[in-house]
Amino acid sequence: MARAPLLQLSDISLTFGGNPVFDGLSMIVQPGDRVALVGRNGSGKSTLMKVMAGLVQPDSGTRVVPPGVSVGYMEQEPDLSGFETLGEFAASGLDPAESYKVEMAAEGLKFLPETPVATASGGERRRAALAKLLAESPELMLLDEPTNHLDIEAIGWLEQQLRETRRAFVLISHDRAFLRALSRATLWIDRGQVKRNEQGFEAFEDWREKTWAEEDDARHKLNRKIKAEAKWAVEGISARRKRNQGRVRALQELRAERASQIKRQGVAAMEFDAGPQSGKRVIEATGLCKSFGDKQIVADFDLRVLRGDRVAFVGPNGVGKTTLLKMLTGEIAPDSGTVKLGTNLDVAVFDQARATLNPEQTLWDGLVNDPDMAVKGNSDQVMVRGTPKHVVAYLKDFLFDEQQARSPIRALSGGERARLLLARIMARPSNLLILDEPTNDLDVETLDLLQDLLGEYDGTVLLVSHDRDFIDRVASTTIVMEGDGRATVYAGGWSDYQTQKSLTAAASAPENKPSAAAKPAPAAPKPAKSAALSFTERHRLDALPAEIERIEAEIAKLEVFLAQPDLFTKEPAKFKKGTEALVERQKALAAAEEDWMTLEEKAQNA
16 A cells, blocks of 8 residues: 655745746655755755644645654754753753663764753854764654764764665755665756656766757757748748747747756866975975873874875764874964974865855955955956956856856855855865864765866865765875874775774784684573663664665675675776675674674573
8 A cells, every 4th residue: 555655745836036946846755765866056945844844834736744754954044042051951851761762862062962052163063963863763853954064973873774764855965975875766956956866876967968869859959840930931931821820939939948948057167276286295294293181192103295195084074183283284283293394385275164264255255355366456356266267257167156256255156155255265276175073064066076076287276075985086185084193094084994994803803712612611500581671772772673684785785895806807906805895894794783683682591
């Protein structure tokens, strides 16, 4: 028997500032759906999610949620007014007996429930809102950029929670690895229309390109037909009058159809200019030590960065990634050790907080008043890589329209602020890029372009990011900061680090475990009744079946991959990596099954 949808939108229309955001939009969300909501920055993803949550009323159309179905929404800027602490906010609406759920989520998301709301950062507030949603566990969860302000460990924890839940969810995220791991369907907002594909985000780019190719083909055929009819209108006017008028009206309708087609938004005309070449040695750090009170950032850290390197810094929030980055560029002095910078360095910085943007300035003023871009005696032009250019034309290169030029920066979305900051650092030559969380809020198309530009950039890149996919695509070296002064250098990106870490762990494990037959353990008397499962053990027991199923599916995929007849001879590196992954997954499966048997037996004896 078919189940009723959890949410249905029918013929939704919504207009802001004279421009339609949606027109005639219809969609449904079914029980068990795991949906990625994607689209360009400014396409209306967050607005659509607010319509789905019932927080924004459309101009026309209906929103239907069946009686008894709960819909929860995690927004980007939650309102915590009226609450003393983050924990009080996260537990609001919960039965007191369920407050432990907030504590579990707080541990995984890394925030302290007792933190006062008045002193909490924006990231802590967002994590509290996410904890509230997970603790309440509504039938439909709407998650707007849940990975923003989360470090890689917390993203992994959240990914596991969403993988194991039976609740339906719709999520917006810039983290492609996160979307690929979780989504089973994709909603794509494109020029006010929502298209659905019953495949996860993994298939999105192929689907998008196919859709656009079909659209281009249809437009080409329409243009040919208009051209043919226009030729007839000139040459065949002497034919019968009624037929002539009918074909003229048909030609007018074809032209109206073409005019009504909404042009696709292009990609930003971004470009890096590496400028004069730096020296071969960019940074030479030896024996760096740095502490703040009892907190040690690095201890006896060495690093050599050569021209053209792409170095990524990863690790938990607060571990000191930005501090290490500032030490390497000479902005902060180490407690001990030395940092030598290479010659002829031109540095450009993309800061995580976007602090160089004044929210009260207009976009126009933000560019023309930048000392690196100002053209003396001309308030209409900016200097772009040595050439004067009109400020509006340069803003259009980064997908801003003429009306936005005189709007305040505070009115921009997160993705638009990121594009504006990129416009500033790309305006002048540089040969050392410092990118601190550059991927936050950028849409997929802009991320693709940015990583391509970084691949072609002749200079050196130092990058802080929690985006695993972006690190894989860009980094040639990954520095993993684990806390307590530990910072380890690995070759390659995030996946390469994971593989090297697994191999290191396997090599350091004891080769021969003592045999149970060699020294039999004395039989212990069986208790009359075992202790009941703890909360953590019960949660683990409930989660293990899904985990075992997931691992078995991964093993099956790896076995199919390794069964390719020419893989070993043609791609030995891939064969080696696949074999190592298979061994690791088989070990994980054996451990999970052992855990399940142990806990199940304990539960039965309790």
